[in-house]
Amino acid sequence: MSFIFRLLRADVWLMVSDQPFLTVYKNLKSIYIYPKTHLRKMAMNMDIYTIGYEGINQKSFMAWLKLHKIDAIADIRQRPLSRKKGFSKNGLRESLSENDIEYLGYPSLGVPKEMRDELKINGNYSAFFKKYEESLTSKKQEINELYSIIKTGKRIALLCFEHDHNKCHRMVLAEKIKNLSANGFKVHHLDPF
Numbered sequence: 122m123s124f125i126f127r128l129l130r131a132d133v134w135l136m137v138s139d140q141p142f143l144t145v146y147k148n149l150k151s152i153y154i155y156p157k158t159h160l161r162k163m164a165m166n167m168d169i170y171t172i173g174y175e176g177i178n179q180k181s182f183m184a185w186l187k188l189h190k191i192d193a194i195a196d197i198r199q200r201p202l203s204r205k206k207g208f209s210k211n212g213l214r215e216s217l218s219e220n221d222i223e224y225l226g227y228p229s230l231g232v233p234k235e236m237r238d239e240l241k242i243n244g245n246y247s248a249f250f251k252k253y254e255e256s257l258t259s260k261k262q263e264i265n266e267l268y269s270i271i272k273t274g275k276r277i278a279l280l281c282f283e284h285d286h287n288k289c290h291r292m293v294l295a296e297k298i299k300n301l302s303a304n305g306f307k308v309h310h311l312d313p314f
Contacts, residue, residue, distance in 0.1 A: 167271050169298055170278035171291040172311040179207035183220050185313045192276045193223035195267060197291060199231025203282070225270075225277070227263055232290045246288060253290045257297055264294070268301045278311065286310040 170191060174182050186194070194217055201210035214224040232253055240249045257264065271277055283289035295308045 167274060167302075168276065168307045168309055169271060169295050170276060170309045170311055171281075171286055171289075171295050172278045172313075173281055173283045173286065173289060173291070174203075174205065174208050175282050175284035177313050179216060181313060182208075183216065183222075185311060186222055186278065187220065189278075189309075189311055190276055191222060191278045193225055193270070193278075194280045195225045195227055195230075195277050196280045197227050197230040197294060198281055199228050199233065201226060201228060208282075225267075227267070230257075230260055230263055230294060231281075250290070250293050254293050254297070257294070264297060264301070268298050271298065271306065272302075284312075286312075 170189060172182075172185065177185070194213070196210065196213070201213075203209045207213060207216055210224075210226065217224045233256065236249060236252055236256075239252075240246070267277065279291040279295055281289050281291045283291075286292045292310070295310075299306045299308055
């Protein structure tokens with residue numbers, strides 16, 4: 122009979138059977154033993170991360186991504202430009218690459234200018250999020266692509282500017298991706314403060 126050991130993180134597994142170990146993790150604090158038949162179900166329990174870079178510098182941003190073992194950044198700004206040094210598309214891609222983090226550009230998942238302007242005028246986040254969610258119906262291909270990448274086990278963080286995820290479209294997009302999963306991915310809003 123084969124067993125799977127779940128070690129500290131959901132993405133670290135140790136298989137005990139007639140086959141060699143798949144992964145060995147040092148400094149064990151706890152071990153959970155599951156029958157091999159549960160591996161597929163448990164492996165599907167992936168996570169989605171979101172992060173905003175408002176108020177932090179590039180060095181702190183990279184440290185935060187490394188701390189959470191992020192494999193890729195999905196830049197969901199409609200215009201991936203920034204007045205903040207190191208956060209425009211090319212500079213960000215370069216610094217991510219230097220830190221072994223992949224850059225994925227999804228400007229089509231950004232908020233259209235008209236919606237941003239309307240939010241500035243009326244400050245109505247409920248209406249803003251509702252309109253943004255409605256706009257996602259025409260973005261199924263991009264959403265399914267992100268969902269498929271996350272299903273492979275890659276740790277992806279959705280990136281936008283706003284520090285507070287409650288005031289950012291990335292919260293709506295993360296929930297949309299989460300709902301594609303039958304068992305529901307977990308959403309983690311990374312807060313460097």
